[in-house]
Amino acid sequence: MRPDDDGFPEFVRQQWGPLLRSAYLLTGDRSHAEDLVQAALEKTHRKWRKVAAMDAPTAYVYRVMVNTATSWRRRRSWGEIPQLPADTARADDPYEQIEHRQQLYAALRKLPPKMRAVLVLRYFQDMSEADTADIMGCSVGSVKSQASRGLQRLRDHLDTTDLRFTADNLLGSRP
Incomplete structure (x- = not known):
């Protein structure tokens, strides 16, 4: 070193x-x-x-x-959206809902970059609104509105009740 x-x-x-x-x-x-x-x-x-x-x-x-x-x-060109091939899931994955999780990730990839970043930092990294705002360089209000709109878009992309339930479980339900 x-x-x-x-x-x-x-x-x-x-x-x-x-x-x-x-x-x-x-x-x-x-x-x-x-x-x-x-x-x-x-x-x-x-x-x-x-x-x-x-x-x-x-x-x-x-x-x-x-x-x-x-x-x-x-x-990057707007025509390209990365998609994971179906065979990328490991056979030994302990989660029963791997297909639902992949659909959630696909829906997440459809979101605009800043909205996706807010959701990743808030819900996957479990950061506070203030910390997320600090990292994103925006106001707490912007984080709240981006998170709210992002969650709604994810729910809209996930067409079944089962998948909506999975999204809420993976993202957690926050006030």
Whole structure:
């Protein structure tokens, strides 16, 4: 380890899993998710001394990741929406509702990038509205309205009561 790393490798080891899960939900594709995490960590490493001194360095990395994902989405053609092949689900997955979860992820990928980011940070990462607003660089009211509209769009995309129930369970029900 180089002396100027100041705990960065340890931070990466601890946060890689949660960052990758969030990146997957933001991009809808495993390889794009890995690229997104790498890009966010690369940008973070350049300023690591300042970031490490912050109260919440993980929040900073999430903000970099959300901004990078949004930037990538703007540059990409509108005709391409990544879809997971049906055979990407592992046979040994312990969840009985893997098909429902995949449909939820597909519906999530149809949302605009900022709305998707709000839902990922709020419900999948279980962040508060204030933390999400801080990461997104917007007001708490914007987070509330984006979350409300995003949840409604997800429910609209999921056509059966069973799937709506699954979405509510996976996302949790928040006031």
